[in-house]
Amino acid sequence: MSAAYPDLKIQRRLFVVINPHGGPGKAASLFKRKVEPILKAARCTYKVVSTEYHGHASKVASEIALDDFDAVVTVSGDGTLHELINGFSKHKHPMKAFRMPIAPIPAGSGNATSLNLLGTKDGLDVASATLNAVKGRPMAIDLLSILQSGKRTFSFLSQCVGLMADLDLGTEHLRWMGSNRFVYGYLRGVMSRKAYPFAISIKTGMSQKGAMVDALQEYNNSAPHYDVPRVEEESTTDLPPLKYVDEHDGWTSLDGPILFMYAGKGPLVSPELMQFPVAVPNDGMVDLVIQGRLSRSEMLKGFDGAEKGSIYWQDKAQYFKASAYRLKPLLKDGNLSIDGERFPFEEYYAEVHRGLATVLSM
């Protein structure tokens, strides 16, 4: 193990964040029944915080005593991880905070992080995820800076507008359905076939599908990925600079009505949907899908093979790997989802930072 990752102790000291509001609201009882017994058997010590309001996880992460814990465990969905990452960015020593490994335990309606770390078979299994918290090894993951009206936030998972944002943010009132609310939301989108005008401009690394498959294969053959190049760290207190924010030349520009734009860092966004088949957690790129308008029957066919990434092969979907991009809505109302959380429906700039944050992986 490199010096960047001091050996984790066998008896881990864990900081557990439970979101009792996540998904169908079962996180607290899941923790008691399925997580705690494993932590005890593994002789971990742990401090538990149950989030009491939106933003609580962020506050807790911004104040965490970094030397007192080996990892932060979340019992929640992806939204709580988003809060943690942003809390770390506001820590007195953000660059040190970003090295705190995070281990997600799936208890929300969106549990993409856990699915990507453990695979479709075990990704929603609480015991497997707890095992990862107890014995997983730190792995660097990319983060994106999101710059919107001068305000900078961090995204670790996804950004989307159009149908794929509507089906999440527009179904918040159906939390009791678990992840079925996303399927319901998609079907609603099939009925309306609503297309949105956006101006999108991309600093592309790659847009040739063959080249992306080759790059993915190379990545898969070059395991292990525990020690990937990270953002250069000048001090523990400075966030990484934005490298391309003033750059425009040579970017690929697209505009016109589209069904959705979806950008993401992990292949799976739900057990039924591999949206980004060639996504890599730490290649310094974000995968971007721009889906043009489809007929209703084409949209329904989208279910076929969706879990294996069929969208990647569709002609009407454009797929890019980008190191930065800009997106501007050309209409007033809509949903912008960043890591499944609601953001103002306004222009933003996004840039990837390679290996900035850390998760546990088995």
Ligand code: ADP
């Ligand atoms: P899900 O996958 O179901 O969306 P998340 O973990 O992503 O679950 O959390 C959803 C939202 O719940 C987050 O925006 C988080 O800030 C919010 N939240 C956390 N604790 C509470 C609480 N006690 N009451 C209301 N909202 C909360």
Ligand code: MG
């Ligand atoms: Mg969420």
